[in-house]
Amino acid sequence: MTPTADLFATMRAHVVEALTQILPELPPEAFARVLVEPPKDAAHGDMATNGAMVVAKQAKMPPPKLATALCEKLRELPVVVEATPAGPGFVNLRLDEGFIRAVVPAVLLAGPAYGDGPARDGGPVNVEYVSANPTGPMHVGHCRGAVVGDALALLLRKAGYDVTREYYVNDAGAQVLALAYATYWRYLQALGTPMTEEDYAQSVPGGLQYKGEYLVPVGVALRQIFRESLAEPGGMPAPATLWLDTVRDFTVEAMMSAIREDLAALGVQHDVFISERAIVAEGWLEKAEATLSAKDLIYTGVLEPPKGKTPEDWEPRPQVLFRATQFGDDVDRPLRKSDGSGTYFANDVANHLAKIERGFPQLVQVWGADHGGYVKRMQAAVAALSDRKVSLDVVLTQIVHVVKDGEPVRMSKRAGTYVTLRDLIDEVGKDAVRFTMLTRKADAQMEFDLNKVIEQTRENPVFYVQYAHARCRSVLRSAGDPAQADLAQVSLDQLTDPSELALIRRMAVWPRTVEAAAAAREPHRIAFFLQDLASDFHVLWNRGRDDATLRFIRAEEPEATQARLALVAATSVVLRSGLAVMGVEPVEEMR
Structure with a gap:
């Protein structure tokens, strides 16, 4: 059979064509919600479709009756062995094994492009992630957002989207001001000031907030460049x-340089870095206010007391407010404080207007879960600024607890208050960090167990998937590393064992997994898929140890050997493809 890269897309086209023949009076858009998916129970067949159920209402037919008619049509296809109505309008399909086996040469011919989605017409996607305040080394909390965001950007590119990866530098707030005072203390230290840290802290607005040792070299660098010019005589x-x-x-530049180094160590990349201070200096806040004002979406008003505060605890003040409630938010939101200065939210509004003006119709952002209450107001602002033409999807990431030997990991001496990202990478390696961070849904809390991440057992998903790829490479090296193009031409008729066909069926799901994971903004689905694929391969490997006729290389069976080498090579292609989306390097052999 002709190699078929995406069995599910091919079968969906057959289902839509069959429904069109049964219901020629319906317009093409009537079939938009038709899906072809793996059945919930593998015993029901190879695929299932909801086609009859979602079209029945427009067709003015009972779903079971339409499902029966659809089955009759689909049975006419040579690739369909069995079509059976099920439930309230579903159809289960069992497919010809030759049609299923055609996935193998399709994978081998496509190579790394297997699973790539078509180029999208919806315009470029801006994916913003990390965006940590440049006030210190990156820590474990930043790590999860960095990995999720980077993998999501890679996933969207795999699915066919034009993606720009962005880091928004929060360099305009009170925290950066506090950082400057802390760095200045380290500068005074480098000059040999006789003041104690406590004496200096008393003169700092809000006290000395950042005391980690990471600022010591920054203070030394300031002394080397500026000498005593930034201080009074005697280092005062x-x-x-x-x-x-x-x-x-x-200091901001020094911190961002360190952050870029940490991100590079994690394999995380950004295409652009946008400065909050630059956004403010370029007048984007005033542009945002003008845009909203022209739409009568700004007014001066007084907010109700926040939840939990009584009128006695709340001082009502006139503020410049954005009519966020017109766009789904709970309350209207202040853009300027009573003293006329911009709010934190206002700067974010300005940043999002800049993104819109740069031509991004789709915005995706990865935030910490503690910002969950901020989502509605930001989505309201984007909707208002763009006349609802630009979408904003927010992926929330929960905190990570790092443990070792069953105990929480001690805090980093360098950072002073938390475990740094570099600590984690140095302990277990970049790939283990990235893979592990994607083994849970982003908004679920997770425990990062340093012991388990380096265990060489099937309970460790990092090892389990890497071991599957290493086993594939071991088999192919033993066979002299045959060319994929040559293996794509061999006969696969001898691939009849249920475990062989199960492995092919799993590979067939890869393009659909990419599509679904990208649409849901859920890169963890890729980790789940890889674990399932690795499991199917290990099952086949172990069966070969127990049954000599299923071994991959058998000198006395050259045709079967070639077919199985093609299967192994295709498996390695899909494993590498999935690991690439996760930003993880596949290993050639386990040590």
């Missing part, structure tokens, strides 16, 4: 007007 503090801008800019 000078007025902030003399040094604040210089120290803040220098």
